[in-house]
Amino acid sequence: MSGQILETRGLSKRFGGVPAVDGVDFRLAEGELRCLIGPNGAGKSTFFKMITGQLRPSGGRVLFRGEDVTGEERHLLAKRGIGIKTQVPSLFDGISVRESLYLAARRFHSPREALRIVDGILAETGLHAVAERRVGELAHGQRQWVELGMVLAREPLLMLLDEPTAGMTPDETAHTAALIGKLRQQRAIIVVEHDMQFVRMIAEGVTVFHQGRILMEAPISEVLGDPRVREVYLGAHSERHA
Amino acid sequence: MDYAAIFVIQVAYAIASLALISVGLAVIYGMMRVINFAHGEFLMLGGYAVILPVQAGVNVWFAMLVIAPLAVGLFGVVVERIVIRPLYGRVIDTVLATWGLSLLLIGLASAALGYYQEGSKPPLGSVVIGAYRESVYTFFVIGITAAIMLALYVGLKRTRFGLLARGTMQNSAMAAGLGVDTGKVYAATFGLGAALSGLAGGILAPISGVVPVIGATYIAKAFITVISGGATVLAGTASAATLLGAVNQVVTFLSTPVVGEVALLAAAIILLRLLPAGITGRLFRGGI
């Protein structure tokens, strides 16, 4: 049990009669980085949203560090140390970048700590140039980094990132991969992604979803060579650029 | 026995009148997601569209069933063009603009018409039920409301316009892509809702009379019925009217009209708390 930061047992979600996610058992160790991949409709986003509290499971449980957090309120998940980046970026468009990051950091740190964290993140993400601009005015890639920055500001134990490089240029994607690379030792990370280039850049372990279930879980090299995986992706070309 | 009959008739009447004053608003809200705060004034205009011609000698049924809906319907088309269309998607702004329209209409009516208080004697006389007397007009209101709902159901489900309107409501981009003139559909839909409101106002005019501010008596209840019903036009209005109308009338029977009113409002609040998207938000998704 120790070392398991996240676990799901028999997690399911039905929409009407259709099971989008069907009894999934999933485990993530502390400090582990895992990518969730699979064609559209495979259930990975639905699975992800049940962990983040955005969807209520139809069945099964979610455990964080051994404790049942199934269906818990979102702000309590954050309190436990879970940082979430949503598929469609959820940002404070009318507020400046600096203020957004400050609010993120200030929740669980003192004002002085928070200011230090904000400066650190502005430097890491390269956003210091636009720190005073309103988030709504930024380009898409920058907005993704603001959200990533807000997640980091909380200094979470577990980061859940839903398509962090959606809409990014190849340069931006590489930068994001580098960022995540720096983080991987300190915290556990789950990334849902379509962009296989990006997955190759960062991944150790990969979980492949298919039709609401886990098809296989293995290191990236094995997964990419596996005939079953290729078959599942056949016709749904997975190399994606914005 | 006759007391029970009267009771049932009164409850049916309460439900019917609630549905009648709400259905125009429901068409506009359910199909266009527009909250029309001038709805009460459309009812008022419908009332005047009966009272004034009748005073000039026109037959009351003709005024009620033809002139009122036509006049107010056409007015609705004009309003849609000038006030509603520029504000599509801006929910709060639409509420405020239609509120302004409501004030404008009240002001115009007050200035032009002063205070008419007509309609103490509805046509058709009365009928005897056991030891009680019930106005035949009560049955008329119940009957015509049912007929309107039925006609609306058939119209929306079976006619070409109904199909176009429902399609545009569900996915306007797709409809436009298929060559539908969405502007005309919106204008016609709003006009239909206005016409229904005018018709309702005309039907109720002989009972309650018409004054420029009479819209205020209707707007709150109509609003609450439509929101409680949820976005599905007919099922929503029918179910909410049934629930709230019944609560209103039953409580009134047990105590006083004021408490009955409060009970209706309280029931709506509880309903919204339990079903935050209205009755049909959960039950009748996608239907009418």
Added chain:
Amino acid sequence: MSNRASSAGGIVIAALGVAALIGVPYVVELFTLVDVAVYCILSILALSLAFVWGYAGILSFGQSAFFGLGGYAYAMAVINLGESTVPVLAGILVPMIFAALLGYFMIYGRVSDVYLAVITLTVSLILYHLINSTSGPEYTIGRARLGGHNGVPGLPPINVPGNASAPLDYADTFRLSLGALLLVYFTLRAVIASRFGRVLVAIRENELRAELLGYDSRRYKLMAFTLGAGIAGFAGVLFASWGSFIGPSVFGIAFAAQVIVWILVGGLGTLGGAVVGTVLIQYLTTWLGQTKALPAMLGLSKIDPSLVLGIVLILFVLLVPSGILPTLRKLLRSRQAAASA
């Protein structure tokens, strides 16, 4: 940059305010004093909505109801107690308690924005119906009759705390009203600049993200809603004292609409705009009700205020949707940008 501008603006307003407090009663006629006093009081009501709607993002049609509750609470208490200090507190607390309960019901029930607005409107109407039906002599709280549609006349105005035989005169009433307005204005500015206020704005911008960051949005919104009710209630107390009267029309749909109009005209998302909008619309309404020249020009016997208010509202929504103050600010900013370019 804009922070310094708003601090400078704040100091100017404070200075002008103090000057007005001291000087205006010497310069101005009696009934103008009375008029200005009520403009200040209604502005406080507007500020409550400006805060709850413009900063916390909660569209409430119930601010006028809290105003009414405050007025009635004051009325009932002051008739029974004779001295005004406790009634003033009652007039602030009663609406706050009511708002806390109603707010808990709606906000923790996660009712959506439109329906929240409808529920607050409905509650106002319920109160309207209830109060209106209390005309009989049996409807009393202690020695005070609720009065039904006649309202509660002859209210003792606010007196100097502790001394019931020293009620405020007209100049003092004006000073109290303006002073209260300044107090509420600067208090709200401080709240908005505080951490609480900043989180509120974030919640308004994106409630999901605020929650994902760990903020319990329900608690913040409830606190804002309750605070707004207290301010509205305070305005209600001042209003009842000012006119020595409170009646059920304050719970009506027309008055609820007026508060919304004030904010819309002045500009949603500003505090100063609330005051501008209130004064403008109220002045316009009063003037229209009294003027003879304009109707004569148009050949009418009088101008119905509803008519003009309606036209103003429609024009504003179509042409100046952000309201006066934000539009002015934008104009100033683009002039500055053009000048420095």
